[in-house]
């Protein structure tokens with residue numbers, strides 16, 4: 001059933017808001033009406049923050065984390081151990097692991113995981129740049145901290161194979177304090193922190 005809107009402007013706003021993940025049309029309508037109740041400055045601040053984010057945000061040239069400059073604060077921090085690289089799917093996971101306060105190495109943001117169903121292959125991800133980073137010879141350990149899903153396992157395996165020529169680099173994965181099927185971003189900080197400390201050497205069962 002098509003909802004009737006008293007204004008095309010309202011309908012347009014609802015249409016746009018309803019494209020956000022997790023926002024249905026009813027919520028979109030509520031948000032649009034909320035915008036109308038607030039002063040005009042609110043909507044201006046709101047939209048300009050989003051526009052600035054979209055237009056001006058940068059990605060770290062080393063780890064692909066989100067940042068405001070060429071290099072992110074973590075990569076640029078001399079106190080971080082540049083020889084330990086933690087591989088994660090997205091920026092959300094960098095934030096989740098940073099919140100544990102247990103990791104003092106650096107990151108590599110893949111930008112997703114291999115998922116044939118969603119049409120995401122290795123070339124859509126920052127895997128080559130990870131291999132290039134390792135090839136420079138300063139990385140001693142790569143920690144795989146991907147979701148414990150089938151896609152995560154596939155991606156782990158792919159990276160493991162790509163890094164296999166670099167025998168001197170230890171490849172570990174976070175301990176399975178994270179339950180199978182869990183998504184890293186939803187893990188609580190204590191569990192996630194412990195998983196980093198208790199990481200294990202990455203192994204595969206090859207027939």
Ligand SMILES: [Zn+2]
Nearest residue numbers: 060063072075
């Ligand atoms: Zn960085």
